[in-house]
Amino acid sequence: MPFGRSFRVTQLRSLGSLWPWLLVLLALVGVRLSKGAGFADAYALMTRPFWPGSAQGEWVRSAQQLGDQARLSQLEVDNQRLRHLLQLERGDSAFEGAAVISREPGGWWQQLLIGKGSLNGVGVGDPVLAPGGLLGRVASVTPTTSKVQLLTDGGSRLGVWLPRIRRHGLLTGVGTPRPLLRFLEKDPGARPGDVVVTSPASTLVPANLTVGVIQSVDDRAVPATEAVVQLSAPVQAVDWVQVRKGAR
Amino acid sequence: MAALYRHGWCGATGLVVPLLTLVSPGFLKLDGVGPAWGLLWLLPWALVDGPVSGAGAGLALGLVLDGLHLGPVSELPALVFLGWWWGRVGRRGPQIERSFSLGLLALLGSLVLGGTMLAQFAWLGEAGRPQLHTLLSQTLITALLAPMLCSLQLLLWRQQTAGLRG
Structure with a gap:
């Protein structure tokens, strides 16, 4: 026990x-x-x-950008071919780089003077582009210079397209840095932040060029809705522009 | 009486006006709007050289400046009128010398120029607040610069005409 x-x-x-x-x-x-x-x-x-840091993130982003660029250029070629088939665009357009030699974005007129003219093949009505999007159109030419009417000028009128809501509008310069977008109907559903591009049906300017972003919308405007557009191309900072010759 | 226009180099100084209009120096702008360079050159010229020469200079300037701008709106009528009016002021009244008088004449001239432009824009249906803003800014900056720039030119032209008469 x-x-x-x-x-x-x-x-x-x-x-x-x-x-x-x-x-x-x-x-x-x-x-x-x-x-x-x-x-x-x-x-x-x-x-x-x-842990994988910013360097690796940038590496991945640059690879993604490369992929996007390749895809974009492929789509552009494809788009141009289709537009050519639809006879919306002549095939002989070319870009001409030109320096901005005089700039008057404020005052009575909103205009640029660029250093290429009729001797370089620039013609009245040719669209002028800058990094960021469309700036305006050539209003008059001399042998070595061209005067560009900016989209902000009081006499500027341009047909534009809003891809998100699939609506057309008329971009009207009013003499301020931000032009007015006049819609054809009441309450089209536009919102601040919507991207504005050149009309795909346009024969005056290349289609689907970025113009700007809607800043504010006035649904009470008469006779139809109006919106204020912030242009994407920085007029004050641009020293060189691209003229698309013979785009009409 | 009118003598300046007979000297080519005196008239050639007017070429500075389209040059400055094109250069459009940013540091001499008020809220993005530059002065009316044409008025700053025309005022001393007309005061010294009389109404006929002033109106002729206004016509020449108006033709050149209209060529440099977009659209159908013209500066020419106002420049011709101001050249003639300032020429009369220079001939008939006491001699204009004081900075305040030059500034006031430039201010009135700029208002007249802006007023004619605004009327033309209104006729085209494009007048609005931005154009009114341009008028006021341009009037202010032109009147501010006039005493400094016009008095120097006035001195130069008076020296020239005195030399010619002597």
Whole structure:
């Protein structure tokens, strides 16, 4: 009897000394049940300095840009071919780079003078582009210069297209840095932030060129909705422009 | 009496007007609007050289400046009128010398020029607040620059005519 009692007491004591291990076991069971909580978090904390940083992000972004550019140029070629088939555009248009030699974006007239004229094949009505989008159209030419009427000029009128709501509008210069977009109907569903491009049906300017972004919409305007457009090409900062010769 | 126009180099200084209009220096603009350079050259010329020479100079300037601008709106009628009027002021009244008088004449001239332009824009249906803003800004900056620039030219032209008479 004394032997059996002492054995049980020893067993209990050895079990009592094992309780820390039991706690560890319970913790491990908890880790198992929580799908690695604690371990994964500790690993994340320790390896944070070695995570893929901005350099790798830029690498991925540049690869994406390259892919987008290739796709864009392919679509442009395709688009031009289709427009040519539809006879919306003559095939012999070409770009001519020209320096801005006089700039008058404010005052009575909003105009630019560029350093290429009729000797370089520039003609009245040719669209003038800058990084960012369309700037305006050639209003008059001399042998070596051309005067460009900006989209902001009071006499400028241009048919434009809103791809999101699939509506046409008339972009009218009013003498301020932001021209007015007049819709043909009431409440067309335009919103600030909508992109404005040149009309795909236009034979005066190349189609689908970015013009600007709608800044505010006035649905109470009479006779139809009007919107103020922020142009995307920075007139004040542009030193060189591209004239699309023979685009008409 | 009129003598300046007989000297080619005096008249040739008027070429500075289209040049400055094209250069359009940004630091001399008020809220994006530059001064009426034509008026700043025409005022001293007409005051010294009389109404006929002033109207002729206004006509020449108007033709050149209209060629440099877009659209059918013209500066010519106002420039011819101002050349003639300032010529009469220079001939009939006491001699204009003070900076304040030059500034006031330039201010009135700029208002007349802007007024005729605004009327033409209104006739075309394009007048609005931006054009009114241009008128006011141009009037202010022209009147501010006139005492400084016109008094120097006035001095030069008077020296020339005095030399010619002497």
